[in-house]
Amino acid sequence: MKRLSYGLLEEQGYEGYLLKKAPERVLQFGEGNFLRAFVDYFLDILNEKAGFNGKAVLCQPIEKGLSELINEQEGLYTLFLRGQENGEKVNNKRVISCVSRCISPYSDFDSFMDCAANPDLRFIVSNTTEAGIAYDPACGLDDRPASSFPAKLTRFLYARYSNGLPGFIILSCELIDRNGDELLRCVNEYIRQWNLPREFTDWVNKENVFCSTLVDRIVPGYPATEAKEICEELGYEDKLIDTGEVFGTWIIEGPQTIAKELGLDKTGLPIRVVDNVDPYKKRKVRILNGAHTSMIMAAYLSGQNIVRDCMKDEVIRGYMNRALYDEIIPVLEGLDRKDLEAFAGAVTDRFSNPFIDHELLSISLNSASKWKARVLPTVVEYYRHYGKLPPVLTFSFAAFLCFYHMGTELGDGVLIAQRNGKEFSIKDDRWVLEEFYKLREADLHTLADSIIDNEKMWGGSLGTLPGFKDMVMEDLDLIDDKGMYEAMKEISNGSYQNSSGR
Numbered sequence: 001m002k003r004l005s006y007g008l009l010e011e012q013g014y015e016g017y018l019l020k021k022a023p024e025r026v027l028q029f030g031e032g033n034f035l036r037a038f039v040d041y042f043l044d045i046l047n048e049k050a051g052f053n054g055k056a057v058l059c060q061p062i063e064k065g066l067s068e069l070i071n072e073q074e075g076l077y078t079l080f081l082r083g084q085e086n087g088e089k090v091n092n093k094r095v096i097s098c099v100s101r102c103i104s105p106y107s108d109f110d111s112f113m114d115c116a117a118n119p120d121l122r123f124i125v126s127n128t129t130e131a132g133i134a135y136d137p138a139c140g141l142d143d144r145p146a147s148s149f150p151a152k153l154t155r156f157l158y159a160r161y162s163n164g165l166p167g168f169i170i171l172s173c174e175l176i177d178r179n180g181d182e183l184l185r186c187v188n189e190y191i192r193q194w195n196l197p198r199e200f201t202d203w204v205n206k207e208n209v210f211c212s213t214l215v216d217r218i219v220p221g222y223p224a225t226e227a228k229e230i231c232e233e234l235g236y237e238d239k240l241i242d243t244g245e246v247f248g249t250w251i252i253e254g255p256q257t258i259a260k261e262l263g264l265d266k267t268g269l270p271i272r273v274v275d276n277v278d279p280y281k282k283r284k285v286r287i288l289n290g291a292h293t294s295m296i297m298a299a300y301l302s303g304q305n306i307v308r309d310c311m312k313d314e315v316i317r318g319y320m321n322r323a324l325y326d327e328i329i330p331v332l333e334g335l336d337r338k339d340l341e342a343f344a345g346a347v348t349d350r351f352s353n354p355f356i357d358h359e360l361l362s363i364s365l366n367s368a369s370k371w372k373a374r375v376l377p378t379v380v381e382y383y384r385h386y387g388k389l390p391p392v393l394t395f396s397f398a399a400f401l402c403f404y405h406m407g408t409e410l411g412d413g414v415l416i417a418q419r420n421g422k423e424f425s426i427k428d429d430r431w432v433l434e435e436f437y438k439l440r441e442a443d444l445h446t447l448a449d450s451i452i453d454n455e456k457m458w459g460g461s462l463g464t465l466p467g468f469k470d471m472v473m474e475d476l477d478l479i480d481d482k483g484m485y486e487a488m489k490e491i492s493n494g495s496y497q498n499s500s501g502r
Contacts, residue, residue: 025054033221050263075099167207
């Protein structure tokens with residue numbers, strides 16, 4: 001079977017969109033699955049529908065990567081966006097042709113630096129993992145290349161400045177808060193460390209736009225178990241097949257001129273240029289991540305294993321929807337209610353994705369810090385707004401306690417527990433697991449009393465929130481009396497009344 005190439009597609013009479021030649025207008029730090037299923041997909045659509053007419057030259061950010069494979073396939077790869085939309089199964093295929101080549105600065109540093117002299121280059125995109133945007137003082141100006149991504153970028157920008165060329169629109173996609181701001185901070189640190197000219201400092205900060213962005217798409221990546229069958233159906237060998245969910249959204253904080261340069265008004269792509277990315281970050285954390293964290297431990301203790309199967313259960317789905325529409329959305333400020341409800345409406349489709357086996361246990365990793373970041377702020381804001389506690393989200397804390405209390409053995413970074421005679425692992429920071437382990441023989445009320453008052457875990461005692469401790473205790477009694485699933489049912493349909501009337 002022949003390898004994917006432009007020549008092979010011509011032989012096959014491929015009728016899809018292809019862009020064989022175009023100027024390199026994008027430098028992309030990162031050649032992994034996510035950027036190829038997200039940014040490069042969007043760029044491919046912009047080329048087809050908006051006349052962007054630009055290729056992306058990829059830069060391999062670490063020593064081992066995909067540069068050889070990408071170049072062997074002339075930058076081409078097949079992308080499948082799969083999932084569920086409006087209750088219907090979707091499986092869209094597209095050959096992506098916006099990638100020109102991939103450079104490894106570890107083996108060809110000069111080619112990487114030569115890109116700085118390209119006057120067509122306008123955008124820089126990055127996704128170098130959460131740890132990628134970090135200042136490492138060990139990096140030097142003369143390193144070929146420097147180990148850290150911000151140091152590589154600083155060296156590249158200095159070459160651009162030295163060539164007398166304009167700056168860039170820099171779009172950081174790393175999963176950290178204010179990623180663009182943090183990247184600029186690191187770049188300025190290297191400028192100071194390397195004693196670079198003040199004029200260069202001014203050029204970096206005035207002639208470049210460092211955008212903080214929010215990215216959202218689940219990307220399972222290379223479908224190893226299906227690859228052989230897929231290639232047989234395609235009629236060619238593709239070692240870079242990528243898969244992602246259908247849903248995707250990219251929020252970019254910056255001037256509206258960015259939208260004009262990209263031609264977003266001609267595509268209908270889910271890319272928005274906004275004045276402030278923070279409300280959209282809150283939307284994702286509170287709605288998408290909050291739905292996960294408030295549901296998965298109760299669902300697991302009800303016998304479920306996969307998120308998709310939870311959506312087939314009316315009780316669990318109803319529990320999640322009550323949390324979303326009755327408790328989370330009503331106290332989210334800064335965005336239109338219809339926008340919030342549309343985002344929440346996509347959650348059920350995303351969680352129902354028939355192509356992704358998203359395990360509840362994998363989502364439960366570090367649930368203590370996740371509940372604090374994703375759920376607790378809504379609980380506090382709901383109380384401030386209504387003078388009472390949200391029943392589903394408060395119940396989710398009781399479910400969290402029950403889940404962690406099942407751990408009876410402390411292993412290497414895990415608590416060992418059993419459900420229906422089968423062993424499973426609870427994973428969290430060591431000190432969190434130790435807090436629960438030392439209370440393993442306590443009754444649930446004693447456990448709750450201790451964990452609720454654990455200031456290190458929550459940044460203060462949750463017992464200061466009026467009625468919280470009492471409601472959690474009553475939820476634990478309900479779980480003990482009815483079992484987790486029946487307790488979820490009563491909470492979700494509103495039939496359970498505690499002493500405060502919920």
